[in-house]
Amino acid sequence: MPELVLYYSPSCPFCKKVTDFMLKHDIKIKMVDRDWSQENRQELIDKGGKPQVPCLLIDGKALYESDDIVKWFQDNLVAS
Template structure:
């Protein structure tokens, strides 16, 4: 994966939309660093502070939040595949 973007995927244990995104990434050989807000309180606080809400999945692209699993998948398809 060659990208000029700084990426972080915020997820939560058991979230079906997070699982959908993670399966898509795995199926396409894309690796994005993850932070799990269920087990990492700092990640949760960062998500809320930057994004303004506690919603996952959330892909931070160069520090900007992108929500909704379908939108994240579409961005990955357009920019990383």
């Protein structure tokens, strides 16, 4: 399985879409609240190139947009 890290913000409706999907399908990965600290925000910028959330890092490569992240989960982590 690839190394997965989700950067999110609790107040972001697009992040909620992703986290609700994760909860429904029992997907458990490392999650980092971008808004928790300036260090988390800077880490997201350093790794992903911008502060946008949601951002799923897949082996260090950033995937943005909630629909794309949900699709990636469906294609790679959810049993058919």
